[in-house]
Amino acid sequence: MSSRTNISCLQEAKRVAIFGGTHGNEMSGITLVNMWIQNSAEIERNGLVIKPFISNPRAVEKCTRYIDTDLNRAFTPENLSAPDVEGLPYEVQRAKEMNRMFGPKGSSDAYDAIFDLHNTTSNMGSTLILESSTDLFNLQMVHYIKKAMAPHTCSVLLNEHPQLKYSTTRSVAKHPIGLEVGPQPQGVLRSNVFEFMRTILKHALDFIELFNSGVEFPPCTVDVFRVQERMDYPRDTNGNITAMVHPHLQDCDWEPLNRGDPMFLTFDGRTVLYEGANTVYPTFINEAAYYEKQQAFMTTCREILAANAIRKACK
Numbered sequence: 001m002s003s004r005t006n007i008s009c010l011q012e013a014k015r016v017a018i019f020g021g022t023h024g025n026e027m028s029g030i031t032l033v034n035m036w037i038q039n040s041a042e043i044e045r046n047g048l049v050i051k052p053f054i055s056n057p058r059a060v061e062k063c064t065r066y067i068d069t070d071l072n073r074a075f076t077p078e079n080l081s082a083p084d085v086e087g088l089p090y091e092v093q094r095a096k097e098m099n100r101m102f103g104p105k106g107s108s109d110a111y112d113a114i115f116d117l118h119n120t121t122s123n124m125g126s127t128l129i130l131e132s133s134t135d136l137f138n139l140q141m142v143h144y145i146k147k148a149m150a151p152h153t154c155s156v157l158l159n160e161h162p163q164l165k166y167s168t169t170r171s172v173a174k175h176p177i178g179l180e181v182g183p184q185p186q187g188v189l190r191s192n193v194f195e196f197m198r199t200i201l202k203h204a205l206d207f208i209e210l211f212n213s214g215v216e217f218p219p220c221t222v223d224v225f226r227v228q229e230r231m232d233y234p235r236d237t238n239g240n241i242t243a244m245v246h247p248h249l250q251d252c253d254w255e256p257l258n259r260g261d262p263m264f265l266t267f268d269g270r271t272v273l274y275e276g277a278n279t280v281y282p283t284f285i286n287e288a289a290y291y292e293k294q295q296a297f298m299t300t301c302r303e304i305l306a307a308n309a310i311r312k313a314c315k
């Protein structure tokens with residue numbers, strides 16, 4: 001069998017957007033994107049159109065996650081097809097506007113790749129977020145980035161969960177990639193987090209430039225953490241939180257949580273144990289933005305995805 005048999009030929013990626021300020025209090029992406037809007041030399045690549053863009057300028061101005069509703073949940077088919085009437089929530093208007101600029105979502109006119117820059121208050125380190133296990137272009141790209149970032153770890157979170165997947169800002173692109181770097185408090189810029197995000201993006205753009213130049217990427221595997229379940233805080237009958245993330249779990253993102261391990265510490269000093277049968281890998285532990293979403297952390301399971309070799313399709 002010829003070695004060419006398993007090469008997937010994919011379309012060139014010509015138009016790329018970099019979103020910062022999808023959440024107006026996540027300062028690394030906001031600062032990087034504003035910097036690149038001023039001077040784009042650092043993100044320019046041969047044959048690529050790259051658009052740095054502030055997704056939610058009103059939220060950025062107020063340094064708040066959103067004005068009316070979470071922009072990173074707003075790119076639903078219902079919202080995107082809603083008529084342009086007065087009085088729509090600001091983020092729904094903005095989603096429709098961005099869908100016209102970078103989409104339409106799901107169409108051949110959509111941008112090829114969108115990098116959406118986020119920060120977390122959790123101790124997740126550098127994380128790439130994927131929405132599909134079958135997007136070969138993205139799998140090859142995250143493989144390239146992980147290798148380039150070594151010896152630093154870059155984790156991959158895969159959210160394909162039928163109920164827990166949400167309609168992200170980046171989802172208007174053919175290849176949506178989230179960057180999630182932490183820990184960084186909301187409204188705060190930390191130089192280490194800023195520099196990690198900047199370096200990941202550099203490698204990502206290098207990958208796209210190489211791909212477009214005709215380089216072939218051999219088959220690879222990618223270790224991912226697949227979203228499994230959302231875990232809420234313990235609550236009383238009125239719905240008020242009655243416990244904190246246990247000190248043994250706090251900051252232990254991506255580390256195994258086994259049956260019988262401490263999970264929460266109630267205000268009156270009781271330890272609540274994890275009772276699931278299988279080992280899971282928690283992430284987004286004690287993320288500030290998720291209190292309103294009734295989520296203390298998310299469980300994931302480890303999985304190894306395989307990707308075909310890829311190269312640019314000949315026209």
Ligand SMILES: CC(=O)N[C@@H](CC(=O)O)C(=O)O
Nearest residue numbers: 023072118119120129178289
């Ligand atoms: C802390 C935070 O904002 N995380 C992002 C994750 C993502 O982009 O998928 C969000 O919930 O929208």
Ligand SMILES: [Zn+2]
Nearest residue numbers: 023026118119
């Ligand atoms: Zn965010």
